[in-house]
Amino acid sequence: MTKMANHILFGADYNPEQWNRDTWKQDIALMQEAGINMVSVGIFSWALLQPEAGRYDFAWLDEIMDLLTQNGISVDLATATASPPAWLINQYPDILPVDQYGSRYVHGSRQHYCPNNEHYRKASAELVHQIAERYQNHPALSMWHVNNEYGCHVSACYCNTCQKTFRIWLRNRYQTLEVLNDRWGTNFWSQRYGNWDEIGLPGHTPTFRNPGQELDYARFMSDSLYACYENEVAILREITPDIPITTNLMGLFKPVDYFRWAPGLDIVSWDSYPDPAEGTPVSAALANDLMRGLKAGQPFILMEQTPSAVNWRPINQIKPPKVMRLWSYQTLAHGGDGIMFFQWRASKAGAEKFHGAIVGHSGQKTDRVFMEVAELGQELRNLSEIVDSRVPARVAIIFDWENWWALELPSKPREMKYLNRIMPYYNILFQRNIPVDVIHPSMAVDQYDLVIAPGLYLFQEGYSTKLEEFVEKGGTLLTDYFSGIVDNNDRILLGGYPAPMQKILGLTVSEFYPLGNDQKIRLSRSHSILSRTSYNAAFWAEHVQLISAEPLAVFNDGFLHGPAVTRNHWGHGEALYLATAVDNYLLTEILDNILSQHHITAPLSVPTNVEVRIRETTDTRYYFLLNHRDDDVDIAMPATDMTNLFTGSSAKTIERLRSKDVLVFAERKGQ
C-alpha cells in the first residue's frame, strides 16, 4: 500500500458537528470551489457518536458521509477516540492520567487518558468497532484516521496501572531480574531489585533517576501509545482489510519512536506547524525528510498545516501572503503526496477558535486565506502525475529516537539537545540543495555515498560492523563528539571512547572538555584540504589520541591541544570525526570536500535561499524551485527540455522566480 490516489490529496479536518445544516451546505459549495478532494471527519466526535454507555447516534455522521459522497469528496474517517467523553471519565475516573508528581489530570481539555488504562482501551475498541461496522462499505470511506496526535499532551503517565504494566513490559524485555539489575546497573546507589513488584516509575525522586530506568520508561511509553494504536488497528484490519490506515504523526516529536511505529501504518501522515516568525522552515524540511524515511522513501501525507496562523504559541504570527503555497510545495518537493489543513472552518467556540482555518469567522470566500487555498487546490490538479514519485538521495543522516532520549537525560558532561547536533549538518546540505535521507541506524546504507551520524551517543550492537562495511566499500562516514559512548541501556561502552568506533575512526578519546555557553575556542588547520589557517569551535572539546587517523585541524587554545578534526582511511573509504562543534566555515568546507569527492552536486545552480528539489519516477524527473527569499531571482535552466507543469509550456533558458513563488518542471528521461 503506497499510493492513496491518482491525484494529490487536498483537504482539511472537517468538524461539521460544530455547525448547523445551513452551514454544511455552504461548506460543500466552498469545498468545491477550493478543489477539496478529501476531508478528515469525526476526530473529536466521540461524545456525540456515543452520548452514553451503550447508546450510539450516527445519524448526523451518516448525513455528512452521504453529503460528501454526493459531492465527490472522499473521507479520511477518524476513529474518534482522541478525547474520551465526560460520561466515560465519570464511570471510570482512573482513565485520567497522572503526572510525575502524582497529580491526576482532569477532564475538560482533550487527550485525558492513560494509554494503559483497560477501560479506555475497551471503550475505544468498542467505538471503533461500531464505526467500522457502520461505514465499512460507505463509498466515501477512503482512509482511516486513527485517534489523533498520539502523545501530544500526555506522553507520560505515572498511575498505578502504568506502574504495573511497566513491570510486565520489563519482564518481557529482560526475562529475569538479574538481567534487569545488570542492564540498569542497580549496584549503583543501592538500587538493586529483588522482586518485580519493587520496580516503580521514574517519578518524583529526590535527585537524578536511574538512566536505564528512564530510558526504558521512554520506550515503554512510546510502546504503550502504540498499543493504543494497535488496539484500534486490529479491528479496522479485520472489518476493512482494504482501507489504508494512518494516524497523524508530529514530525520531530521526541516522546514517540516513529521508526518503531512505521511498519504498522499503511501511509505515514504528519502535522507540520513551523513558526512563521522563524523564516525559511529548514527544520520542517528535515521533518519532511524524516517522515519520508519512516517507510523507506514512500510518499507521505501532510495531514495538518495551518493556512495562516496557529493559536497555541504565545504569539502566533501568520504565514505572509504566498507563503502557505510555498511551504505546501516544499512538502511535495520533499516527498509528500497530500496537502491537508487544520481546519476547514474556524470554530465559533472552544480552545481553537483562533486557529487559522480555510474558511474564517466571516464565512467569506473573498478573504485572502480562502482565496490562496482555493488557488492552490485548483493548481494542484495539474500536478497529479507527481504522485508516488520518489526523492533520490546519496546522503543519509542517521536519526534515532532512543538516542534522542538517552542523549537528553540529565547528568551528562553537559546538557545538549539532539536536534542541535543534527541541524548544523542539515542546514548546510539544505542550503547546498543536496537531498538527504533521514534513516534509522538499523537501516541499510548501501545506496549512500555519505552517512552522517551526529551525536550518536547510544550505539547499538551491530552498528560498527555495518559502518565498517559501508566505509570499506568506499563510503564516507562523518560522525562527531560524544558518539559511540553507551549501549542501549545507557551503560558506558568501556575501553576508551568511542569504543565501538575506535577502529574505523582510527583514534581514541580520553577526556571530554565541556565548554561554557559563551565560550569560543580556536582551531588551527593541520591539513592542506582546508583553506583557512584557523577556525572557531564551541560547546565541547575532547582529548583525542590518534591511532591511524590524520588530523585535519587541531585545538589551539589554552590547555587544549591535539586533534580536533580527523580523517581515517579505511578500505576504499574514509571516516571523519569532529571532536568539537566546529564553526560553519569549517563544517561547510568539510562537507563540500566530501561531496566533491563523491561528485554529489545540486540539481541546479541557484542563489542562496532558493530551494531546488527533485522527485522522480522511472521516466520523469520533477524539479521543484522554491524561492524563500524576499526578492525575485533569475534561474538559469539546464539545456534539457523541461515542461512547466503550471503552464504546460517549455522551460525558458532563464526562468524568473518571484519572491515566495514556486515553479515545477517535468524532465522526461531519455529525451
Added chain:
Amino acid sequence: MTKMANHILFGADYNPEQWNRDTWKQDIALMQEAGINMVSVGIFSWALLQPEAGRYDFAWLDEIMDLLTQNGISVDLATATASPPAWLINQYPDILPVDQYGSRYVHGSRQHYCPNNEHYRKASAELVHQIAERYQNHPALSMWHVNNEYGCHVSACYCNTCQKTFRIWLRNRYQTLEVLNDRWGTNFWSQRYGNWDEIGLPGHTPTFRNPGQELDYARFMSDSLYACYENEVAILREITPDIPITTNLMGLFKPVDYFRWAPGLDIVSWDSYPDPAEGTPVSAALANDLMRGLKAGQPFILMEQTPSAVNWRPINQIKPPKVMRLWSYQTLAHGGDGIMFFQWRASKAGAEKFHGAIVGHSGQKTDRVFMEVAELGQELRNLSEIVDSRVPARVAIIFDWENWWALELPSKPREMKYLNRIMPYYNILFQRNIPVDVIHPSMAVDQYDLVIAPGLYLFQEGYSTKLEEFVEKGGTLLTDYFSGIVDNNDRILLGGYPAPMQKILGLTVSEFYPLGNDQKIRLSRSHSILSRTSYNAAFWAEHVQLISAEPLAVFNDGFLHGPAVTRNHWGHGEALYLATAVDNYLLTEILDNILSQHHITAPLSVPTNVEVRIRETTDTRYYFLLNHRDDDVDIAMPATDMTNLFTGSSAKTIERLRSKDVLVFAERKGQ
C-alpha cells in the same frame, strides 16, 4: 448612604492584641498627636475572640473599644473572619482550599479557607453574630469592616465542595444542559456533557481548557467570594441596620468583579500599594477612578496604604520624604474621603513585621514617618469641607472584569494584558489632566463626550445599541483592535470582526496579524488632521476593509497595507478605530483632536507631571495641585478668587509649588 462623616477619615489598622496595655496607652497618646479619628480593629482576631468552639472572649476588645471611645476615636470594626483559627481547621480540615493541582493548602499563614465551605460559612456567621450583638450599641462603632481583602491569596479553589457548588451555580445560570453545551461549545473536542455530575472544575488538564468553562469558573469564584461577604452582611444588616458596611477591595484586582459587588457595599473602600520604584502612581490614579466609578461617583475610603514601604515585594522601596502626603492627596483629588494606613504600629513578630507602620519599632514619635503622618493628620482637619464633593468628568473609559478574564485566557492570536490595553489612553489623559470616569459597559454614557473602549474583546448584548445612540447624539467613541470579538461565553460573534461594531465603525476586519515582541511597523498619514507623515505601531495589526469609515492613517510595512486608524461619522458623532497599538505621538494627536472637538480642557495649564484635579459641590470647586516632579514649579492661577485651604488666604497670581508638594484651593461658584 454616602457620607461617612463630616471630616476626612484618618486612621489605620490597629492590632492591639499584639501588644500589652502599657503600649495601648502610648498608642492612644500618639493617635491623638497624629490626628487619628478612626481605626480598624479586630481584622485578625478570630483566634483570640473565639479561643475554641463555643467559647468567646471579648474582654480585651471591650477594653479597647472603651478606650478608643474615651479618646474620641471611632472604630471601623472588623468581623474578624479573614483567618480561621487553628482549632476550627483541625475540626473541619476540608475548610482548607485546594490548588489547581489538587494539593490542599495548610494552616499557618492566612486566608486558608475555601469560600464555598459550609463549615467556614457557618462558623464565620456565628462569629459575626456574636460580635454584632455585643457591639451593636457601642458608641465607638461607626463602620463594619467585613473580612479582609477577599481573594487576595486564595481566589480559586478546586475542592470537591467547589465542584459541587459550581454545578449548582451553572444549573441556576443555564437551567438545562442543552443550553450549557451550546454556550460552552462542547461539540468541540468531544466535551459534551450528558449529566450535570460530569462537569468538573477547570483544573489540571493536559492542555487548554474549555474557555467557556474557564470564564464561568472565574465568575463563579468571584460570586463565591461575594457569597461569603453576603453571608456576613445579612447578619450585620439585621442587627445594626444603620451602621455602614464595607470591605476593603484591592483596586485593579483581577479575580473579583467589583462592579458586581458594589451594590452590596455601603461605602467602597480599597487598599492601595503602588510601588514607589515606579515613580508617579498613574495606575493608582486609574484604580482610584475605578473605585469611584463602582458606585457611580460616590466618594470612597482609602482603607490601607503604607506610610513608607511594604514588605511583600522582593525589594520594598520606601516612599521618599513628602511622597506619602502627595499620594494621599492624589487619592482625595480622585474622590476619596478617607485616608487610612496599614498599620498603626509595626508588629514585633510575624510575616508583616517589616511592613511600614505609623509607629515604628523604635516607638519614637521623632521618626520621620510618624512625623509626616502626624502633620498630614493635623492638616486634613482644614479640609473637612471637601467631604462628599464629586469629581466631574466628560470622558469615560469602559472597564469590564468579565472582559479582563476572557481577554487573558490562553489560546488567543497572541497573549495580551487588559491593563496594557487601557494604560496608553489613561496615561495621556492623566498627563493632560483630563478627568476620567471608569465605568462598566452597562452603565449610562449620556453624560460623556468621549467614551473609550480599549480591548473590549467580550461584547455583551445591548452594547451596540447603546453606543450607537451615544454617537448618534454627538458623542465620540474610540475603540481599538481585537474588540467586539466574542459574546459573554467567549463565542465568536460571527460575520466578520468586529461583528457588533461594524456598523458604527464603518468597517470590517478580516485578518489579525499578531506582531513579535520587538517588532515595530510603520504607519503613514492618510488624513490632514495628523501632523506627521509617518508613525510607528507595534504588537498587533489587522486587515481592515472600509465600509463607510475614512482612514486617518494606513499600514505601510512589508505586506501590511490598508487602514490602520479610521474615523466613521455616525449621526452627530464619530466612531474611531485603532487597528494596531499606535505609538504615543499618534495616540496623543488622536486624543487631542477629540478633546479639542469637544472643548474638553484641563482645569489649569501646568508643567508636565504636575497633576491638577477638581472636586466640586453645588457651590464650590476644589482645585488639587500635585507636583510629582523632582523640581519646584510655578503655576499661573486663574483670575477668579480662590482660597488656599491650608492657609486660608487667597491664591496668588503665581503659586510656587515645591517638588512633591501639594496645594488645595477652593473656588466659590458664582463669585
Added chain:
Amino acid sequence: MTKMANHILFGADYNPEQWNRDTWKQDIALMQEAGINMVSVGIFSWALLQPEAGRYDFAWLDEIMDLLTQNGISVDLATATASPPAWLINQYPDILPVDQYGSRYVHGSRQHYCPNNEHYRKASAELVHQIAERYQNHPALSMWHVNNEYGCHVSACYCNTCQKTFRIWLRNRYQTLEVLNDRWGTNFWSQRYGNWDEIGLPGHTPTFRNPGQELDYARFMSDSLYACYENEVAILREITPDIPITTNLMGLFKPVDYFRWAPGLDIVSWDSYPDPAEGTPVSAALANDLMRGLKAGQPFILMEQTPSAVNWRPINQIKPPKVMRLWSYQTLAHGGDGIMFFQWRASKAGAEKFHGAIVGHSGQKTDRVFMEVAELGQELRNLSEIVDSRVPARVAIIFDWENWWALELPSKPREMKYLNRIMPYYNILFQRNIPVDVIHPSMAVDQYDLVIAPGLYLFQEGYSTKLEEFVEKGGTLLTDYFSGIVDNNDRILLGGYPAPMQKILGLTVSEFYPLGNDQKIRLSRSHSILSRTSYNAAFWAEHVQLISAEPLAVFNDGFLHGPAVTRNHWGHGEALYLATAVDNYLLTEILDNILSQHHITAPLSVPTNVEVRIRETTDTRYYFLLNHRDDDVDIAMPATDMTNLFTGSSAKTIERLRSKDVLVFAERKGQ
C-alpha cells in the same frame, strides 16, 4: 581524637560492588601506583549487604576488606544507610519523604527517606549493628563513614510523621503553648494555637508563613537529620569505641547547622565541589575555614573532591591540568589533613557515570587524570609532618546557620543572601592573604584582633556582652546593615535598630532604604582616614542617627543623607558600622586601616592571586605558596632558613612559582 594518622590521608570512594573481581585486582595495583592509603567503602551497598529483610550477605565485602588490608590500604567503612533498598521501601512506603506540596517522593534515585521515619531508623540501626559487629576487629577498619551527605537532596519532609515529631520537638523546646504562642507571635494573623495537635508544618500555605514556625522547622529538620546520625553513632560507639567517626559534610550547606553537629563528630570531613568555571575557588577557601572552625581549628579531611569534573551541573567544566593539585594544596593549606576523591573508578552505569574519577572509563593509567592523581599521591608522602599542624588567625568572621535561615526567610525589606553578605569581606582578606577563622557567635573571641559580623540579623542573648568585652579590651568589631535586628525567634528587638548593638556602635538606625538591583548611590568621605572624596554603594541604605560614633563616610544622594560608615571608640577598641553595601575600594580601605592598626600582615609579599598560607606546630611554620594565576611569578622569600618540602633543599632568595604550581616550605622556629 584529632589525629587520624601520621601521614596525609589520600584516597577515594571505592565502589567495588559495581565491578568484577578482575577489575578489583587492577584496582589494587593502580591504587598502589597512586599512593592511595585509605578508601571509603560501602556507602551505597545496603541493597547488596542486606538483599532482603533479615538476610545479610557480607561475603564480597569481607573479600574486599581483606584485599585492602593485604595491600596496606585502610578503610573508611561506610554504614551503608544513605539509600534504603527497594524491598524496605516496598515494606514501609511511608519511609518515602513528602514534599512541601504533599507529593510523596518515590524510590529510584537515592536519599529517599524521611529522617523521622521509625522504620528507616530501625532498619538502618539494624544494618549498622550488623556491619559494626562484623568488622569491629578488622585490621582495615580505620574510620566510620556514617551515611552520606545528610540532607543533600531531602533536607525537608512534610509527612505526618514529621508533623507529629515536630510537635514533640516544639514541646521539648517551649514546654507550654503559652511560650510557643509568644515566641511565634501568633496573635498576628489569628494564628494562636490552643492545642499542640493544631500545629502543622510550614507547608503549602496561601501566603507567607509564620517566620517563627519556619525558623523552628529549619532547626527541627537539621536536628532530625542529626538524630539519624546519632541513631547510628550510638551503636558504633558501643561496639567500636576506639574507631573515629565522621560523616561527610558539605561546607556552605544551608539546611544543616554543622556547628550543632560538630561535637558529635570525631573528625570533620567534607565534600568540596567548586565550579572550575568560576576561577580561583575563594568560596571553597571560606568553606575550608568554616569546616576547620567547626571543631575550633582541629584539622579536617577533604572527603570528596573530583579529580576532573562533576556531572550534576548543566555544564561540567574540568579542572584544567595542574588545578586539581593546586586546589588540593589549598585544602591542606587551610587546615586539611586528608585528600580524598569521588570516586576511584568511573561507574559504567547509573546517574554518576560521567562524574570524574581517578580511573576513567578507559581503565588506562596513562590518562592525564590518573597521572596527576598518582603524582600527587606520591608527592604527599613528603608532607607527612604537616599532619595536625594548625592555622593561626587573628581575624574571625562570625557565621551562624540560624542567622542564615532567618535572614533568607521572605517578607523582608528586601531579599538578600547571607553568603553575599560575607563574601565581600572574605574576598578582600583572601586577596590580602590574611588568615581568617570562621566561628560561631557563641565561640570565644579573645584570641582575635578583629571580629567581623556581616549581616548578623539574628542576634542571640549574650552576644552584646561578649562583643562589648572584646572591644573593651582593644579588639575591633566590624559589623554592618540589618544586623542585630531580631531575637532567635525572629522577633524584632524593639527600641530602635540595632537594639543590642546601639551602645557599642554608638548609633541608632531609624529607617531602612532598600535599593533597586541596579541602583548605585554615592557616599562622601567625612574622615581623613579615607583616601578618596567619594565612593559608591548599593543594595541598601539606612537612616543612621549618631549617639557617640563618628562618621567616616556619609550618604550624599537624593534624599539620602547622614552617616553611612561609622566608628565608635569603646574602651580600648573600636566598633565600626557599615550602613550600606560599600564598594570594594571603600571596604578595602576600611579593612586595611584596621589590619594596619593591629599590625596584621600577610606572611609574604606576593603578586595578586597568589595565595600564601601558614600552618604551624609548636616548632615549625609551614608556608604554602599557591599560584592561582595564568602566568609564572617570582616570590621574594624571607631571609630565614626555609626547607622546600618537595625537594628537601633550602629556599632560594627568589623562588620561581609557575602558573598553577605550588611550593611548600618548612621554617623551623628558633632557628
